[in-house]
Amino acid sequence: MENRGSFGSKLGIILASAGSAVGLGNVWRFPTEVGMNGGAAFILIYIACVMLMGIPLMTAEFIVGRHTHKNPVDAYRTLAPKTGWVFQGIMGVFAAWFILSYYSVVAGWTLKYLVSAVADQVTTMTDSAAYFTEFTQNAWMPVVAMAAVLLMSHWVIVRGVQGGIEKYSKMMMPMLLLIIAVLVVCSFAMPGSDTGLRFLLKPDFTKINGDVLLSAMGQAFFSLSVGMGCLCTYASYFTDDAKLMKTAGSVALIDTSVAVMSGFIIFPAVFSVADVAPDAGPGLVFITLPTVFQTAFAHAPLIGWLFAVMFYTLLLLAALTSMMSLHEPVTSFLIERFAMKRRTATSVVTFSCIALGTLCAMSFGPLADVRWLFGMTFFDFFDFVSAKIIMPLGGFLLSIFVGWYLPKDLVVKEITNNHALHFPRWLFVGFFFLIRWVAPMAIVAIFINELVS
Ligand code: PHE
Numbered sequence: 534m535e536n537r538g539s540f541g542s543k544l545g546i547i548l549a550s551a552g553s554a555v556g557l558g559n560v561w562r563f564p565t566e567v568g569m570n571g572g573a574a575f576i577l578i579y580i581a582c583v584m585l586m587g588i589p590l591m592t593a594e595f596i597v598g599r600h601t602h603k604n605p606v607d608a609y610r611t612l613a614p615k616t617g618w619v620f621q622g623i624m625g626v627f628a629a630w631f632i633l634s635y636y637s638v639v640a641g642w643t644l645k646y647l648v649s650a651v652a653d654q655v656t657t658m659t660d661s662a663a664y665f666t667e668f669t670q671n672a673w674m675p676v677v678a679m680a681a682v683l684l685m686s687h688w689v690i691v692r693g694v695q696g697g698i699e700k701y702s703k704m705m706m707p708m709l710l711l712i713i714a715v716l717v718v719c720s721f722a723m724p725g726s727d728t729g730l731r732f733l734l735k736p737d738f739t740k741i742n743g744d745v746l747l748s749a750m751g752q753a754f755f756s757l758s759v760g761m762g763c764l765c766t767y768a769s770y771f772t773d774d775a776k777l778m779k780t781a782g783s784v785a786l787i788d789t790s791v792a793v794m795s796g797f798i799i800f801p802a803v804f805s806v807a808d809v810a811p812d813a814g815p816g817l818v819f820i821t822l823p824t825v826f827q828t829a830f831a832h833a834p835l836i837g838w839l840f841a842v843m844f845y846t847l848l849l850l851a852a853l854t855s856m857m858s859l860h861e862p863v864t865s866f867l868i869e870r871f872a873m874k875r876r877t878a879t880s881v882v883t884f885s886c887i888a889l890g891t892l893c894a895m896s897f898g899p900l901a902d903v904r905w906l907f908g909m910t911f912f913d914f915f916d917f918v919s920a921k922i923i924m925p926l927g928g929f930l931l932s933i934f935v936g937w938y939l940p941k942d943l944v945v946k947e948i949t950n951n952h953a954l955h956f957p958r959w960l961f962v963g964f965f966f967l968i969r970w971v972a973p974m975a976i977v978a979i980f981i982n983e984l985v986s
Pocket residue numbers: 553554555556557558559632755756757758759761763855856858859
């Protein structure tokens with residue numbers, strides 16, 4: 534069997550994990566959710582969810598991966614031999630594969646928009662909604678774009694853990710953070726941006742209801758990539774001196790900052806253009822923003838061009854680092870279970886995802902009329918099964934596994950690096966309380982709510 538490899542440095546560990554977390558969920562989904570759920574109050578609830586559930590669950594997933602140094606399936610098999618828990622690992626690998634197939638479709642859209650932005654089409658298009666529909670309904674373009682981003686992720690994953698994932702995360706994440714910072718400043722500088730800032734910063738608690746609460750939780754899980762095989766697989770490459778709780782805290786901090794900053798980029802810009810609504814939904818970054826770029830920079834087209842190019846570069850970088858973390862669990866599973874070479878395993882994942890992704894990519898065009906369960910297209914079906922069923926279920930089982938099934942001293946030993954680190958007692962009490970009670974109960978609530986609606 535090939536040597537598993539491991540991350541070479543703590544910075545590499547944090548940037549790779551943050552790369553998994555920071556993705557389309559931050560730049561595309563978060564602002565959309567904020568827009569639809571009333572602004573600042575949603576952000577506060579979101580932050581509470583990240584702290585009370587996200588960080589404990591991420592730590593739990595790190596424990597499973599780092600303790601075993603194995604792919605998710607073998608990790609659960611090792612920790613709970615001859616039990617049904619191996620199902621959790623299988624589900625994690627399966628979910629990663631499934632999510633990768635449709636996530637790449639949206640990542641492909643960002644690639645297409647980046648190319649269009651460079652070619653100066655984004656800032657000159659006359660009807661952005663028609664442009665978007667025309668592209669997504671085209672028979673082959675979305676497929677080509679999806680395959681192209683999958684091949685980019687393939688390119689990194691064949692290079693392995695240190696020479697691939699770590700090296701490229703260390704290049705892409707700083708670039709991403711720099712672009713975000715530049716765009717925030719530009720967005721603030723736009724006339725009329727203060728309305729957007731007020732929307733983001735002034736909480737309106739009358740908007741808070743059960744639905745908003747559950748959306749915030751769902752968004753937190755998705756954005757932090759918890760509950761599936763991804764972080765567990767990355768943690769299996771962590772060194773023994775990596776501090777699990779601190780890493781989870783840093784990743785959550787980076788992830789949340791990027792999400793909030795994306796809001797800071799998008800809303801001041803949106804509000805500085807009078808008749809664009811902030812609650813445009815998922816079309817926000819592909820339909821609303823091109824209009825914003827055009828109108829806001831009507832007198833300085835070159836700056837508009839630059840802004841658009843930087844924005845879609847940001848979106849693509851974010852998507853790519855998350856795709857890498859979805860690619861790796863399946864690849865490591867194939868390498869370790871079927872004794873495949875990394876190159877072969879990576880190719881199996883890439884090409885099977887291109888095949889599945891083609892179904893999703895065509896869901897807006899040639900396959901729009903092929904409907905599954907409850908009239909869903911392939912794309913909606915993949916999205917539904919992974920984000921609404923497998924992710925909450927995975928998170929729930931993870932909290933039960935680490936909170937109740939694993940021996941408490943194994944968990945404590947893993948968190949303290951075999952008692953080398955000293956934490957105050959309240960931290961453990963708090964951790965176990967959150968992972969045993971708060972997280973599973975909250976997830977059940979999300980789940981029931983999703984099913985009812
Ligand atoms: N967290 C990623 C994002 O915000 C999505 C993701 C989910 C990645 C699950 C890996 C696993 O876009």
